[in-house]
Amino acid sequence: MTLTADVKTELEQIRDPRPSVRAAELTAILRFSGGLHSIAGRVAVEAQLDTDPLARRVARDLIELYGVRPQLVRVQASGGRAGGHFAVRVIDGGETLARQTGLFDQRRRPVRGLPNRLTTGARPDLAAVWRGAFLAAGSLSEPGRSAALEVTCPTSEAAMALVGAGNRIGITAKAREVRGVPRVVVRDTEAIRTALTEMGATVAAASWEDLRQRREVRAGVNRLVNFDDANLRRSAQAAVAACARVERALEILGDTVPDHLAEAGALRLAHREASLDELGHHADPPLTKDAVAGRIRRLLAMADRKAAQEGLPDTESAVPEGLEG
Numbered sequence: 001m002t003l004t005a006d007v008k009t010e011l012e013q014i015r016d017p018r019p020s021v022r023a024a025e026l027t028a029i030l031r032f033s034g035g036l037h038s039i040a041g042r043v044a045v046e047a048q049l050d051t052d053p054l055a056r057r058v059a060r061d062l063i064e065l066y067g068v069r070p071q072l073v074r075v076q077a078s079g080g081r082a083g084g085h086f087a088v089r090v091i092d093g094g095e096t097l098a099r100q101t102g103l104f105d106q107r108r109r110p111v112r113g114l115p116n117r118l119t120t121g122a123r124p125d126l127a128a129v130w131r132g133a134f135l136a137a138g139s140l141s142e143p144g145r146s147a148a149l150e151v152t153c154p155t156s157e158a159a160m161a162l163v164g165a166g167n168r169i170g171i172t173a174k175a176r177e178v179r180g181v182p183r184v185v186v187r188d189t190e191a192i193r194t195a196l197t198e199m200g201a202t203v204a205a206a207s208w209e210d211l212r213q214r215r216e217v218r219a220g221v222n223r224l225v226n227f228d229d230a231n232l233r234r235s236a237q238a239a240v241a242a243c244a245r246v247e248r249a250l251e252i253l254g255d256t257v258p259d260h261l262a263e264a265g266a267l268r269l270a271h272r273e274a275s276l277d278e279l280g281h282h283a284d285p286p287l288t289k290d291a292v293a294g295r296i297r298r299l300l301a302m303a304d305r306k307a308a309q310e311g312l313p314d315t316e317s318a319v320p321e322g323l324e325g
Contacts, residue, residue, distance in 0.1 A: 003140045007196065007204040011131050012054055014200045016124065019065065024118050024125040026061045027101045028132025034087075035154060036094075036103055036110050043095040045103065047088045047136070048075070054135060055086035066100055068093045113157035119165050126165045131199040133162055133184075140192075140204075143212035149186040149195050156182045171195045236273075241319045243272050246296065248318035249303035256306075257299070264295035 016022060033047040049055045052074075059070045071089045090097050098104040102115025113119075118129050137152040153159040159175035159182040166173045166184075172191040173184050186195050189212060196205035246265045250257060257265070267279045274282070276289035283292070300315050307314040 003142060003204070003208065004138065006207070007140055007199075007201045008051070008054070008135055008138070010201045010204050011135055011199060012051075012057060014131065016128065018124065020121065021124045021128045022061060023065055023101070024121060025128035025132040025135075026058065026065065027103070027115065027118060028129045029058055029136045030101060030103065031114060031136075031158060032133045032151065032154060033136035036098055039091055042091060043098055043104075045090045045094045045097050045101075049086050049088065049136070052086055055088050058088045062088070062090060062097070066097055068097055112155045114161035114165070119161050119168075123169055126169045127198045127200070129165050130162070130169075130171065130195065134199060140196075140208070143189070143208065147187065147189070147192065147212075149192045151184045153182040153184060158182070159184050166195070169198050171198060239272055242296075243269055244318040244320065245300055245315040248313075248315045249299050252303040252307050252312060252315070253299075257302075261295050261299040261302070264292055265299050267292070268296060 016025075029049075030045060030047050033049055035046070037044045037046050047055075047058055049058065055072055059072050062068050062070050068090050069092070071087075071091070073087045073089065075085050075087050095104070095108075098110075099108075102117060103111055105111055114129065118125060121129075133151045133153075134149075138150065139152075140149050141147055151159075151162060153162065153175075156175065156177070162184045163173045163175050166186075171186065171194055172188055173186045173195070175182065175184055177183070186192050193205050193209055196202070196208065246268045250262065250265050263283070264279075267282055271279055271282055276292050279292045280287040280289050287295075304314045304316075306312075
């Protein structure tokens with residue numbers, strides 16, 4: 001989770017002075033990290049956050065923007081959450097805060113998605129919504145075939161609202177359910193870089209892109225090495241099979257082999273790893289590779305015909321098992 005931590009650390013340092021941007025980010029954090037609860041019959045707003053600096057920042061924004069006094073509590077780790085987390089709670093004035101942030105609608109009903117004023121706001125506000133959602137419930141995996149930027153969402157409506165906000169600022173994302181949990185997922189490489197940049201994590205975006213490029217180069221080198229190894233292996237197997245057939249052909253034909261075909265066979269056996277073109281250069285006088293290939297074909301064909309006439313094993317029978325064909 002190092003990448004995720006790096007992104008969140010960078011995002012935590014962003015302090016936009018515009019009230020609408022701060023309010024959009026704070027509302028998204030509250031929506032995606034906990035939301036509304038009922039405590040002793042009263043409406044409470046609570047955010048469950050991973051780090052102490054983020055929890056303190058949320059508490060400070062609540063004080064500065066809405067004038068409420070939140071409780072900051074460290075919650076010990078349970079079975080589903082390693083390392084513990086931090087809860088920022090507003091009980092006194094929780095209902096008023098819920099209405100002010102848009103977590104309650106005008107009829108005191110919890111908003112299942114995101115407040116409309118956020119999803120239709122200006123570009124900096126929309127970027128702040130994504131920043132808040134990622135700080136609350138986001139993750140970034142390493143570049144590769146399964147690379148993804150994800151945000152776990154409290155409801156499918158919240159996921160759709162986040163997708164819509166992203167589309168308005170060029171972030172291509174999809175809402176999906178994974179094991180019954182709504183998520184917003186960004187998979188395309190360019191879209192991941194765009195999402196990081198729009199949220200303000202420019203350093204993390206550059207690091208992620210650098211890591212992606214280095215992995216692609218390494219993967220490309222590995223593919224070439226594997227390709228070359230496979231070609232060399234096939235060439236070596238073909239040479240072994242060819243030499244085995246030529247040896248058997250010379251054995252079958254004995255003294256009846258024509259001199260020019262015998263010379264081609266001898267060249268093949270003397271230079272087992274050489275290409276046909278190289279064999280031609282070793283001939284005296286030199287031959288073209290087509291001439292060498294033609295003579296070796298005729299040598300094998302003549303031996304196979306004689307073997308068939310006399311009921312002997314042909315040249316293919318001399319090829320070691322596993323190298324046939």
